[in-house]
Amino acid sequence: MNKTRTLLLTFAILAVAILLISFYDIFNDKGWRIAIFIAYGILALPLIGMVVTSRRTSLSAKPVAISTVERRFRCPSCQGTFQLSIPTDQTAFHHVCPHCGHQGTITIPSKK
Numbered sequence: 324m325n326k327t328r329t330l331l332l333t334f335a336i337l338a339v340a341i342l343l344i345s346f347y348d349i350f351n352d353k354g355w356r357i358a359i360f361i362a363y364g365i366l367a368l369p370l371i372g373m374v375v376t377s378r379r380t381s382l383s384a385k386p387v388a389i390s391t392v393e394r395r396f397r398c399p400s401c402q403g404t405f406q407l408s409i410p411t412d413q414t415a416f417h418h419v420c421p422h423c424g425h426q427g428t429i430t431i432p433s434k435k
């Protein structure tokens with residue numbers, strides 16, 4: 324059993340215990356409501372923290388080394404030139420002309 328599961332199980336047991344205490348309080352009118360509310364709050368905080376931490380971990384982007392090359396292109400529509408940095412492993416990609424908005428696909432001829 325890993326650490327996270329053990330921790331979650333502990334929290335689940337605590338939550339059930341507090342729930343039972345709150346029921347006991349309702350039926351016996353012990354006036355423990357404030358204490359029970361605080362207990363729920365204390366119980367909820369680490370759970371919220373765990374959810375936030377796990378989301379952050381899953382969302383963290385991994386840096387990927389991409390080698391790019393600067394290349395100059397001439398637009399077939401307006402003849403304007405523009406520079407693009409393109410990944411070296413890519414041979415065809417979509418582009419939009421910054422001058423006239425012409426869209427097309429550029430195919431890089433392989434150097435072989």
Ligand SMILES: [Zn+2]
Nearest residue numbers: 398401420423
């Ligand atoms: Zn253009």
